[in-house]
Amino acid sequence: xxxxxxxxxxxxxxxxxxxxxxxxxxxxxxxxxxxxxxxxxxxxxxxxxxxxxxxxxxxxxxxx
Amino acid sequence: xxxxxxxxxxxxxxxxxxxxxxxxxxxxxxxxxxxxxxxxxxxxxxxxxxxxxxxxxxxxxxxxxxxxxxxxxxxxxxxxxxxxxxxxxxxxxxxxxxxxxxxxxxxxxxxxxxxxxxxxxxxxxxxxxxxxxxxxxxxxxxxxxxxxxxxxxxxxxxxxxxxxxxxxx
Numbered sequence: 379x380x381x382x383x384x385x386x387x388x389x390x391x392x393x394x395x396x397x398x399x400x401x402x403x404x405x406x407x408x409x410x411x412x413x414x415x416x417x418x419x420x421x422x423x424x425x426x427x428x429x430x431x432x433x434x435x436x437x438x439x440x441x442x
Numbered sequence: 443x444x445x446x447x448x449x450x451x452x453x454x455x456x457x458x459x460x461x462x463x464x465x466x467x468x469x470x471x472x473x474x475x476x477x478x479x480x481x482x483x484x485x486x487x488x489x490x491x492x493x494x495x496x497x498x499x500x501x502x503x504x505x506x507x508x509x510x511x512x513x514x515x516x517x518x519x520x521x522x523x524x525x526x527x528x529x530x531x532x533x534x535x536x537x538x539x540x541x542x543x544x545x546x547x548x549x550x551x552x553x554x555x556x557x558x559x560x561x562x563x564x565x566x567x568x569x570x571x572x573x574x575x576x577x578x579x580x581x582x583x584x585x586x587x588x589x590x591x592x593x594x595x596x597x598x599x600x601x602x603x604x605x606x607x608x609x610x611x
Contacts, residue, residue: 380514414518418549426545427598433559434602437566438609442448442539 382410448539448557450475451503453528454484455543455592459561461485461492462590463582468568469499475541476503478527509533511554519546532556543592561592562602569610576610 386394394409403409450472457477460466469475477485477493482502485492493500505527512529515521521529525547532538533554540551540558551558559567565582568574574582583603586592594602 380511411518418519418546422545425549427595429545429548429558429560430562430594430598430602433563434566434605436559437563437568438570438606440563440567440570 448472449535449537450539450541451528451531451535452477452481453540453542453544453547454481454488454524456541456561456564457481457485457492458488459543459586459590459592460564461489462592463565463585465565465568465574465582466492466497468564468573469541470497471568471571471573472499472539474499474501476501476531476535478524478531479504480527481524484524503531505530507534512550515550515553519550521546521550525550529554529556561590562586562594566606566610569606576606579610580606 394406397403398405452475460468477500509530512533516526525544528540529550532540540556542548542558543560548558565579569576569579
């Protein structure tokens with residue numbers, strides 16, 4: 379596992395802690411990992427397209 | 443033009459897709475391309491003939507060291523065996539170029555500061571490297587949806603083709 383150090387707005391972390399207290403998720407670590415998973419899933423198509431554009435730029439103008 | 447010499451490590455996607463187009467030999471423009479064991483087996487499953495002929499620039503590479511960071515990223519990005527091995531090798535060898543068409547693998551590579559590009563990049567690079575003409579590459583890009591299992595949204599592919607038409611020498 380990788381340890382992340384990050385700054386999160388107070389209101390956001392309070393909402394997250396509330397969900398943990400209510401038992402929706404085991405702890406903050408699991409909540410953040412789940413949030414990241416959902417973000418990555420929901421943005422995958424946009425990222426795929428961004429990578430293809432980067433490929434075109436590399437293909438046309440790269441140095442290697 | 444001479445060959446280039448970054449350490450190139452390939453995931454299955456670009457090998458399969460270039461083979462589907464009949465242009466796997468574009469990878470010969472690199473000094474050698476390391477193919478992780480799990481990727482080799484995956485390519486053999488999907489394109490049994492692709493790796494049959496001896497190609498000295500394709501090197502079957504057993505996995506050496508495991509990277510703890512790659513192992514940590516594996517569940518986060520749902521990386522498959524081939525992608526994991528490719529990333530482990532990139533970390534082991536250092537300054538590498540990863541060839542992959544998988545978004546999750548590219549995201550993981552980005553977080554590890556590993557350069558990564560895919561099949562379309564390799565095709566377009568062939569113009570810059572004077573391996574193929576612009577006309578030839580435009581025809582290959584046009585053939586991607588019909589001849590390959592690489593999925594590119596049609597409007598995006600049209601944008602790519604227009605970009606190459608306008609900007610490639």
